[in-house]
Amino acid sequence: MKRNVYGVAAAVLLACGPAATAFAASAEAVSTAPAAVSAALADVTAEGAAAAALKAYPGVVESLDRDANVWHVDVITKDGKGHAELKVDAATGKVTKGSVDSDEDAGEHKDLLAAKVTAAQALKAAVAAHPGEAWSVEWNSDDDDNGKAASWHVEVRGSDGKTWDGSVDATTGKVTAESDSDDDNS
Template identity: 65%
Template sequence: MKRNAYIAAAASVVLIAGGPAAAAAAASADTARTAPAAVAPADVDAQAAAAAALKTYPGVVESLDKDDAVWHVDVIGKNGKHAELTVDTRSGKVFTENADDDSDDSGGNKALLAAKVDAQQAMKAALAAHPGKVWSVEWDDDDGGAAYWHVEVKESSGKTWNAHVDPTTGKVTAASDDNDNDNN
């Protein structure tokens, strides 16, 4: 009788001490067999690049375009200063390439700073009109006419679609197709 009590007590000790460890080891081994493979990080899209740039250099995005592994982002600060930034497409890390030291704006960016629709909103409007990925956005007021946002959207096929977005209403005012299949 004592022998059975000792065996039962020993078995209890083994189960109490080793049971959780054995269960954890078994669970770890099972998890390792069923865990998904590591997924490569997704590219930082235009909207995320703009947000990262503005977090580093607050202001208004004047232009943004993708060039291989970086986004080039030009930002005009509320004080009129200009900064040229790059945003890594994998990590989202922002690097300042060039920033003005003086605040002399000479009035050249008043329309951009006063626009009701910013670059991020222009990108959203263009994507609503034509799904794809934003490849570039640029404030355009050089034509002597009304200013607008020029947004370039690339389809998954590589075809490029260009939109002009009104900076007051956000309406896509003009669009054209372009058969540019450059996948930069």
């Protein structure tokens, strides 16, 4: 079809000169503009950033947080020996590897690797309990939280501008509110 359009455009150019050239150029720009505009407006969600990071560096998400137009994602390999700090562009989903370590102590990550609830599932559960946009998720193990059960700390920013902090149990997926805040910059 483009061949026919270009053939007609060439014939019009020969017959009508510069005015037809300007019209043909603007018609082509209009036909490609919506795709460019919609791509520029696309925003990668927390779940999308986690999926992109895991595609680039397979394993288990340990933490994820958004800083302006970049998602920072830490991933632990499934054997617990590797760790990568990744950046995911919030507009394009492009993944950039930061530091990558392959000599981690696998024992330090055993609870994370055994968790029944993943970071992505914790994000979904938190947003279902408190509608808004997930902004961060971070693993909290028994060792980090004074003997409490392992959980995910999740931050959700509501449409009302308030930030909601909660935890999601790593075994049951139960969501518990930690606090509400009026600060939309935390």
